[in-house]
Amino acid sequence: MKVLIPTPLLSYTKEREVEATGATLMELLADLDRQYPGLRFRVIDEQDTMRPHMRFFVNNAQVFDITHPLHPTDSVILVQALSGG
């Protein structure tokens, strides 16, 4: 499925839109990390919690649970909600 990558992670993917697979968000992140080593830990902490300000949208609906199931036709968007100075 297509995954839209936020600009702070472009140093990993070099592209805004990448292809990845997985039956859940967790599997998708594992696949992204296989393709782009280090990416997962920048957005998910060691307790498998989404880091603050990192948002995941599946088919335009915000998802908070990384065990959320995915289908090959889903669109996944990672958004970095930037704030601060």
Next chain:
Amino acid sequence: MARTTRKSTSRQRGSNVRSKPATRPRTSRRVAVLVATRKGAWLFHGDTQRKTWRADGPHFLGQIINHLVLDPRDGRTLLAAAKTGHLGPTVFRSTDFGRSWKEAAKPPAFAKVPEGEKGRAVDHSFWLTPCHANEPRAWYAGTSPQGLFRSDDGGDTWEPFSIINDDPQFRVWMGSVQDGTPDGPKLHSIIVDPRDPAHLYFAMSGGGVHETLDRGRTWTPLVKGMEVVEGFDAANIAFHDPHCVQMCPSNPDRLYQQNHCGIYRIDRPSKEWTRIGKQMPKNVGDIGFPMVVHPRDADTAWVFPMDGQTVWPRTSPDGKPAAYVTRNGGKTWQRLDAGLPKSQAWWTVKRQAMTADARNPVGLYLGTTSGELWMSRDEGRRWTCIARNLPEIYAVEAAEIG
């Protein structure tokens, strides 16, 4: 202690090591100043006389770099503790002195807890210390919230070190985010005894100073003599707030400490700290963050006081920045402010942002919260500004290269 320029000593622990006469180091070597800031890192390359400086940077523009350290064992490997405002923490490594960088495959991270329990997550790696000279490629890292980690492969993969990260007693001493410094409680001042790699110290803000003689199998608090904020119980380790601890390279049995509540010295095997900051001028006080020791003279140390009164402005006292030096182990202190602004300078220096090189005379370097990099070629008698308009400086290290 992640000071990159100090030599190990082979003297035996417990011997009465006195300051050795200064030997003149090779002058063909150059000093590089490693500057970690809130918005990236810079390397300032000095000439052989330390008079002109060439800026190399920014590296990692926009990333928060808490510490940038050269491996003194190979003279070319750099480690940078990094995060951004919202991306998670990581460590970058360079084996060519910053020409190229590679991210750690496994940055410091706490153990995952079982489902249903609340585990901790590393917010940022704060402190990096190369291990013993006999343990090449090994490093320690201290994190916020407080955690201790070790890498045995040059900083590529990191594992929790010893029991402290999940030990119930240590967790009580570490407190919570509520108890820590404004940007999170920190484990810092990881010190490796140059005579014995199994002998380590570290400190926590807050949570006291701790020592192991068996490579982290067992730890003993080392807080006797340290004061705590009035109204708190000094018997409670959690209330102790060491800001920076340094071991003297010429006498590893002597440590100096800048604490939330004063300046201290300890001479092992004594287990009791002595508050040597009482001799500081009353209108300046002995509160601050950095602690710098002389590479060859254990009686000489420098501090950079800040205003710790009332609401803790964390500025130079009265807007007049100055270093202070003791040449007699803390019996007396002298003000060192020549060249620094005389008034209306409201910056200060964070705990990792002041250091010394190993030259004779010793060069001192400090980075300010207002983004200025200052140095002294004569042990603090006169200060010169190397760079202005950098982001807020978090850490400064002096590395001998060439």
